[in-house]
Every structure is written in structure tokens, then in C-alpha cells.
Amino acid sequence: MIKIEGGVCAAKGFTANGVHCGLRKNQTKRDLSLIVSDREASAAAVYTQNLVKGAPLFVTKAHLEDGKARAVICNSGNANTCNANGIEIAEGMCALVEKYTGIPQNDVVVASTGVIGQPLSLEPIASGMESLVKGLGDHNDFAAEGIMTTDTVKKEAAVSFTLGGKKCRMGGIAKGSGMIHPNMATMLVFITCDAAIAPSLLQKALCEDIKDTFNMISVDGDTSTNDMVTVLCNGAAENPVIETENEDYAIFCEALNTVTTSLCQAIAKDGEGASKGLTCKVTGAVDKENARIIAKSVICSNLFKAAMFGSDANWGRVLCAIGYSGAKLDVNKVDVSFVSDKGSILVCQNGAGVDFSEEKAKEILLEKDITIDITLKDGDASAVAWGCDLTYDYVRINGDYRS
Amino acid sequence: MIKIEGGVCAAKGFTANGVHCGLRKNQTKRDLSLIVSDREASAAAVYTQNLVKGAPLFVTKAHLEDGKARAVICNSGNANTCNANGIEIAEGMCALVEKYTGIPQNDVVVASTGVIGQPLSLEPIASGMESLVKGLGDHNDFAAEGIMTTDTVKKEAAVSFTLGGKKCRMGGIAKGSGMIHPNMATMLVFITCDAAIAPSLLQKALCEDIKDTFNMISVDGDTSTNDMVTVLCNGAAENPVIETENEDYAIFCEALNTVTTSLCQAIAKDGEGASKGLTCKVTGAVDKENARIIAKSVICSNLFKAAMFGSDANWGRVLCAIGYSGAKLDVNKVDVSFVSDKGSILVCQNGAGVDFSEEKAKEILLEKDITIDITLKDGDASAVAWGCDLTYDYVRINGDYRS
Numbered sequence: 001m002i003k004i005e006g007g008v009c010a011a012k013g014f015t016a017n018g019v020h021c022g023l024r025k026n027q028t029k030r031d032l033s034l035i036v037s038d039r040e041a042s043a044a045a046v047y048t049q050n051l052v053k054g055a056p057l058f059v060t061k062a063h064l065e066d067g068k069a070r071a072v073i074c075n076s077g078n079a080n081t082c083n084a085n086g087i088e089i090a091e092g093m094c095a096l097v098e099k100y101t102g103i104p105q106n107d108v109v110v111a112s113t114g115v116i117g118q119p120l121s122l123e124p125i126a127s128g129m130e131s132l133v134k135g136l137g138d139h140n141d142f143a144a145e146g147i148m149t150t151d152t153v154k155k156e157a158a159v160s161f162t163l164g165g166k167k168c169r170m171g172g173i174a175k176g177s178g179m180i181h182p183n184m185a186t187m188l189v190f191i192t193c194d195a196a197i198a199p200s201l202l203q204k205a206l207c208e209d210i211k212d213t214f215n216m217i218s219v220d221g222d223t224s225t226n227d228m229v230t231v232l233c234n235g236a237a238e239n240p241v242i243e244t245e246n247e248d249y250a251i252f253c254e255a256l257n258t259v260t261t262s263l264c265q266a267i268a269k270d271g272e273g274a275s276k277g278l279t280c281k282v283t284g285a286v287d288k289e290n291a292r293i294i295a296k297s298v299i300c301s302n303l304f305k306a307a308m309f310g311s312d313a314n315w316g317r318v319l320c321a322i323g324y325s326g327a328k329l330d331v332n333k334v335d336v337s338f339v340s341d342k343g344s345i346l347v348c349q350n351g352a353g354v355d356f357s358e359e360k361a362k363e364i365l366l367e368k369d370i371t372i373d374i375t376l377k378d379g380d381a382s383a384v385a386w387g388c389d390l391t392y393d394y395v396r397i398n399g400d401y402r403s
Numbered sequence: 404m405i406k407i408e409g410g411v412c413a414a415k416g417f418t419a420n421g422v423h424c425g426l427r428k429n430q431t432k433r434d435l436s437l438i439v440s441d442r443e444a445s446a447a448a449v450y451t452q453n454l455v456k457g458a459p460l461f462v463t464k465a466h467l468e469d470g471k472a473r474a475v476i477c478n479s480g481n482a483n484t485c486n487a488n489g490i491e492i493a494e495g496m497c498a499l500v501e502k503y504t505g506i507p508q509n510d511v512v513v514a515s516t517g518v519i520g521q522p523l524s525l526e527p528i529a530s531g532m533e534s535l536v537k538g539l540g541d542h543n544d545f546a547a548e549g550i551m552t553t554d555t556v557k558k559e560a561a562v563s564f565t566l567g568g569k570k571c572r573m574g575g576i577a578k579g580s581g582m583i584h585p586n587m588a589t590m591l592v593f594i595t596c597d598a599a600i601a602p603s604l605l606q607k608a609l610c611e612d613i614k615d616t617f618n619m620i621s622v623d624g625d626t627s628t629n630d631m632v633t634v635l636c637n638g639a640a641e642n643p644v645i646e647t648e649n650e651d652y653a654i655f656c657e658a659l660n661t662v663t664t665s666l667c668q669a670i671a672k673d674g675e676g677a678s679k680g681l682t683c684k685v686t687g688a689v690d691k692e693n694a695r696i697i698a699k700s701v702i703c704s705n706l707f708k709a710a711m712f713g714s715d716a717n718w719g720r721v722l723c724a725i726g727y728s729g730a731k732l733d734v735n736k737v738d739v740s741f742v743s744d745k746g747s748i749l750v751c752q753n754g755a756g757v758d759f760s761e762e763k764a765k766e767i768l769l770e771k772d773i774t775i776d777i778t779l780k781d782g783d784a785s786a787v788a789w790g791c792d793l794t795y796d797y798v799r800i801n802g803d804y805r806s
Contacts, residue, residue: 049727050723050726050727051725051726051727051728051732051734052722052723052725052726052727052734052754053726079719081719082719082722082751082754082755082756083755083756084755115717115719116719116720116722116723117718117719117722117751117755117756118719118756119756225719225722225723225726302705302797302801303801306797306798306800306801306802307801307802309798309802310801310802310803312802312803314518315520316482316484316485316518316519316520316521316628317519319455319485319519319520319628320453320455320519320628322454322455323453323454323455323456323628324452324453324454324455329454331454331455348485348520351455351485352485352486352487352520353485353486353520353521353522390798390801391798392795392798392799394705394709394798395709395712395793395794395795395797395798396795397709398705398706398709398710398713398793399709399710399712399713399715400713400715
């Protein structure tokens with residue numbers, strides 16, 4: 001598993017582009033992206049569990065019923081959600097892809113991100129299609145930029161790996177900064193791969209993977225209406241098609257996990273207003289589910305996140321969040337340590353405070369990447385969750401989002 | 404039901420006091436409170452559902468097993484939670500009450516609030532007891548101040564009502580500003596009443612009441628380790644003892660609801676860093692439980708709370724929070740209005756946006772008390788939840804709490 005460059009263009013047979021079509025006021029900001037495979041690809045997706053769903057999700061779901069797709073179109077600046085004509089607009093975006101590329105509209109994945117509940121006009125999108133399609137090429141950066149909203153950095157990851165003697169590549173881009181609290185899947189994540197794999201196994205691999213990746217991030221506890229993760233595998237690498245859960249499948253899953261974990265960390269660290277990336281590692285839980293619940297509860301606590309912003313070793317808030325998580329555990333056996341590049345410090349042992357150097361703790365917590373190590377001594381299961389601190393900037397950004 | 408002054412001293416036979424004993428550095432801040440009944444009282448309590456519980460809760464629970472109590476002692480500045488000798492210290496506080504008042508220590512309710520996981524010393528408490536007891540009187544204000552932590556205002560409420568021809572009084576004080584997200588009960592709330600009521604009925608009345616009051620507040624989604632609501636009824640009003648669910652019981656419950664609702668609103672509005680009080684009213688739900696889930700989900704959403712801070716009519720975030728609440732509803736029938744002293748404005752009808760004046764919306768949302776009216780058209784059930792906006796000050800206060 002080798003990390004490589006190229007994002008969604010790393011895999012053979014995939015091109016991408018992103019342009020400014022006018023959905024966003026800032027004319028220097030791309031707001032429309034397209035990813036295209038030169039041949040049919042196996043496709044899988046997972047969607048937000050929010051009852052209020054963006055119209056594009058319904059259209060994408062219908063288009064992926066046959067497990068096949070060839071293109072992804074996505075706009076930012078408007079979520080196309082809670083609009084009376086949302087389905088019509090989402091279908092219109094797919095029809096535009098067919099018109100300009102020849103790819104049948106039911107082979108198109110469509111997504112939108114931005115403000116909820118404001119009518120989305122097809123006009124700017126139609127006007128941008130020609131340059132969008134004309135410029136298709138090795139432009140992962142443009143595509144990554146076109147799906148960004150309040151994101152401050154582009155998020156991409158890619159790996160190369162070998163299946164049946166053939167070199168394969170998998171890469172993805174992600175958008176996500178606020179409304180990050182997945183339940184099955186969240187954010188917009190587009191992954192491309194040139195390996196050959198049956199659609200049903202691709203879907204299975206994705207569903208398994210997100211339990212430990214995209215379902216373990218939280219920025220603000222708000223599950224978005226529009227988010228999905230899609231993977232397209234076009235088989236351009238000419239590996240033997242993966243049709244059973246064999247060794248190749250295991251390697252494929254590992255590649256997927258490497259890409260998704262990397263995107264998860266990038267999303268969490270770029271959480272709206274974040275000044276620090278937080279990783280919560282739970283070990284010694286009675287089972288995986290309880291480990292996940294605890295890791296998520298800590299990473300979601302506003303109080304804990306504000307303490308991390310202040311570099312305050314306030315471990316009582318970690319214990320508090322563990323206590324109300326609803327997980328099964330013996331609170332009298334919990335150990336807590338804070339870890340960063342500056343070292344590690346034990347602050348709580350067997351559920352009670354221990355003497356520790358506040359100076360050393362401060363030095364550790366002033367770093368940009370903090371890990372909270374929680375040891376439960378109840379069993380062998382573990383889990384990791386990713387998040388960020390709660391800052392003044394989170395409030396500023398979200399106090400005035402629509403303008 | 405007439406609103407009166409006096410808080411916990413409004414009811415006959417109750418006195419209170421609060422002093423600075425040295426647990427808090429600020430010498431002008433009272434940090435130790437005592438409430439005393441001149442006779443035995445029926446007592447009931449509900450406690451936090453956090454698995455990590457403050458030691459005082461275990462001691463109080465044991466002391467209330469017989470449904471009787473005569474005094475409440477509470478310190479601020481230290482939560483006496485996650486300490487090896489916490490139970491011993493909590494029992495020590497009750498023993499001090501016995502030593503200075505003669506009230507048996509197992510008739511004492513004990514509570515602590517403040518930082519978690521720092522040893523609590525009995526010494527300052529012991530040194531403050533003499534002046535605390537000597538000053539017992541009509542000092543509701545002192546008692547209310549002694550239980551405050553990051554609260555910016557004292558919270559009290561009281562009513563008078565009539566049972567069997569006898570005038571009764573009920574009043575309470577509350578502490579709560581951060582870590583407010585009740586599950587069964589939260590915060591510190593002490594209510595006194597001079598009505599006579601059997602302990603079992605008192606407990607029942609309290610358990611029913613909190614479902615619509617203290618369980619419907621959220622400041623930050625963090626359920627505290629230490630919080631409880633207790634009610635003491637000493638019968639000094641000489642009404643016929645309430646021993647069945649008769650008319651008097653109904654009146655008693657109404658009095659309780661008036662006091663608790665008032666304290667709830669005060670707590671929500673004084674949420675850490677809050678600049679606005681938010682009330683979320685849900686009507687037309689399929690049942691009460693679903694109405695409550697939706698009201699809580701909206702009042703808990705960081706994104707929505709930040710929008711309210713910015714006076715931004717971002718109703719998409721209301722729909723989003725309804726959608727991920729887990730409640731049963733038809734999202735295509737939801738109406739949303741924002742209401743304040745400046746008027747009311749419909750912003751979403753049948754799950755989709757409607758044209759509205761942004762100017763008018765801004766005028767409404769710039770007020771200090773905002774109501775979010777959600778109409779579901781799925782049934783007849785309703786619920787109300789209380790909260791506050793998410794502000795820079797919330798982050799400032801919690802980024803540096805311990806120092």
C-alpha cells in the first residue's frame with residue numbers, strides 16, 4: 001500500500017475538472033466539478049441517514065440501482081434540499097452531463113452542497129458545462145476545489161497497490177467542514193479506482209469501511225442532509241475481477257481503508273473554525289460497539305472540545321462524556337492520557353485524578369494534533385474517532401453562514 | 404397560582420443562608436449554602452443519568468431512602484466527583500450539618516458543583532459552618548448565590564396556592580449554566596414547599612414533572628455528573644396531607660410545574676455565554692415522545708444555535724435537525740416560523756422555503772427571546788424545549804474553565 005498523488009485522477013481512465021459557473025458569489029472560487037471514467041465502472045454509495053435528504057441523493061440512488069456509473073457531477077453553493085423542484089433540477093444536472101459528454105444520464109452520480117432551502121437554478125450550471133467538459137483532464141485539484149464550502153483546505157488521498165500482479169490505484173476527494181456527524185455516511189466523498197470488482201462486493205466493502213472511518217468523525221454533532229460517499233471502480237487496471245471475498249478483496253478493502261481514513265483525518269482537522277485535530281483512541285472495551293460509542297461521545301463533547309481549544313487538561317470532561325455516552329463500562333477502571341508530539345501524560349487512573357505536571361500537560365496540549373488515549377480494562381475491543389476543537393471561529397463562521 | 408418572591412424561603416418553616424468559606428478563590432463569592440426546615444419534610448429527588456456520578460449523589464440517595472429530610476447543604480467550586488475519598492467527604496459535610504444544627508446527618512441532602520476530579524477538603528467547609536448556621540434566616544439570595552458556578556444571574560421562583568382551604572407556598576433555587584443536557588434530571592435545583600404530601604406521591608409528581616421541564620433544556624449537550632433536583636415539603640401550611648392522586652395533588656403538580664418551568668427558562672437563558680434565550684415549540688406531532696425528540700434536537704443543534712447568535716433566519720438548519728432527530732414525522736409537511744416580541748414570520752411551509760422578508764426576519768431575530776414554532780401536521784401532540792445560542796463567550800468560558 002503506497003501513498004501516491006493525484007486524488008480522483010490517480011486511477012487509470014479517470015479525468016476530472018472544476019470551474020466557476022456562478023453559483024457562488026466569489027468569482028475566484030470553483031463551484032462545479034465533474035469526474036469522468038472513460039469506461040463503465042462498478043459503483044457503490046452510502047447516504048446520509050437524515051430524514052430530510054437532498055434531492056440529488058434520490059436521483060443518485062436511482063441511477064446506482066444497477067451498480068454501474070461513469071460520471072460524478074457536483075456543485076457547491078447550494079444544497080438543492082427542501083426545494084419544491086429539487087428532483088427536477090438534479091435530473092437536469094445529469095441530463096446536462098449526457099448532453100455534453102454522451103454519458104447516459106442514468107450513469108451519472110449527482111451531488112450538491114451548500115445552503116439548504118434556496119432554489120437552485122440550472123442556468124449557471126448549464127452555462128458552465130462547456131468549459132467544464134472541455135477542460136476534463138488530470139485536474140484533481142480543480143474538482144476538489146469545486147466541491148468545497150467552508151473547507152479551508154482541499155482534501156485528497158490516493159494509494160497504489162497490487163491485485164493479481166496488476167498495479168491498481170485508488171484515490172478520492174472529500175468536502176466536509178461543518179454539519180459533520182455521520183450516521184451511516186456523511187460529507188461528500190468521491191473515490192475512484194481502476195481495480196475491477198463486482199458492484200455487490202464494492203458496496204459491501206464500502207458499508208463495512210465507513211463504520212470505522214466516516215462514521216467516526218464529528219465536527220459539530222449535526223448530520224447533514226446531503227452527504228454521501230461514492231466509489232467508482234472502472235477496471236482499467238485489468239486485474240482479475242474481484243467476485244468473491246478472496247485475498248484480493250482483503251487488499252482492496254485495505255486500500256479503501258487507507259484512502260478513507262486519510263480523508264477522515266483531513267475532514268476532522270479542517271472542521272469549521274478548528275485550530276486542532278483531535279483523535280480519541282479507546283482500548284479495552286467490552287466490544288467494538290461500546291468502544292465506538294465512547295470514542296464518539298468524547299469527540300462530540302462541546303465542553304471537552306472547548307477545553308482542548310484552551311489547551312486545558314480538563315480530564316473530568318472526558319470522564320463526564322464517557323459517563324453519559326450510554327456505553328457499558330466500569331467507570332472505576334478508566335485511565336486517560338493526553339498525547340502529542342511533545343509526549344504523553346497520564347491524567348486519570350482508575351476513574352480518579354492522579355498528580356501530574358500542569359506545565360507538561362500544557363506543553364503537550366499546545367500542539368496541533370492531540371490524541372486522547374482512553375483505556376477501559378473491560379475487554380479487548382478498540383475504536384478511534386476523529387474531531388476538532390470548538391473555537392471562536394466556529395461560532396463566527398456559523399453565526400453568519402448564509403451571507 | 405400566584406407568583407411570589409422568596410425562593411426557597413417562601414414556604415413556611417424554611418430558612419436558608421450562604422457564605423464564602425474559601426472553596427472559591429474570589430472572596431466576594433459565596434460558595435457554601437444551607438437550607439433548613441424547622442420540621443421533618445417529605446423529600447423526593449431525581450439524579451443525573453451519567454454513569455460517572457458525583458459522590459454527594461450516592462450519599463443523598465441513601466439519606467432519602469425513607470422519603471424524609473430536613474436540610475440541604477451544597478458547595479460550589481468543586482464537584483467532589485472522581486475523587487478517591489468523595490463519599491467520605493460528602494458524609495463529612497452531612498455530619499457537619501448535624502454538629503451545628505442538631506439535624507441528624509441522614510436527614511441531610513448533600514450536593515457539590517464545580518470542577519470534576521480535584522480533591523475536596525472538608526477544612527474550609529468546617530470553618531464556614533458556624534457563620535453559615537448562625538446566619539440562617541430569610542436569606543434565599545445568599546443560598547442561591549452559594550450554589551452558582553459560571554451562572555451570571557441567581558435563579559429563583561416561587562408561587563402561592565391553596566390546598567384544602569390552606570394557603571401553601573412553594574419556591575426553588577437553581578444552579579446551571581454549562582453541562583446542561585438533562586437525562587432524567589440535571590443541574591442543581593432545590594425546591595421547598597410547606598404543603599403536606601406523602602413522600603411517594605411527591606416523588607411521583609417530581610418524576611412526571613421533569614419530563615416536560617428539566618429534561619427539555621439543553622445548553623451544550625453535556626449531561627453533568629453531579630446534578631439533581633430535590634423537593635422538600637414540610638407540611639407547615641397544615642393542609643390535609645395529600646395521600647392520593649386527588650384534586651389537591653393536581654393543584655400541587657401545577658404549582659410544581661410553574662416553579663420548575665420558570666427555573667428551566669432561567670437556566671436556559673443563562674446558558675454559558677448565551678446572548679439569547681431560545682424556546683422551541685413543536686405542535687402536531689404523532690405523540691408526545693416524538694414531539695419532545697424534535698424540540699430537543701433543534702434546541703441542541705450547534706449550527707442552529709450559532710445561526711441564532713448571528714440573527715440569521717437559516718431555517719434549513721431547523722429542518723436538518725428535525726431530520727436527524729430520529730423522530731417519526733413526514734418532513735414534507737413541516738412548517739417553521741420564527742417569533743419574538745417584534746412579530747412572527749413564516750420561513751418554511753410543507754418542508755420547503757417560502758418567500759419572506761429577510762429584513763423582517765432580522766428584526767425578529769435580533770431580540771433576546773426567540774421562539775421557533777414548528778408545526779408538523781402529523782397528530783395532536785406537542786412539546787417545548789428551552790436553550791440558548793452558541794456564542795464566542797461559550798468558547799471563551801470553556802476554553803479556560805479550571806483556572
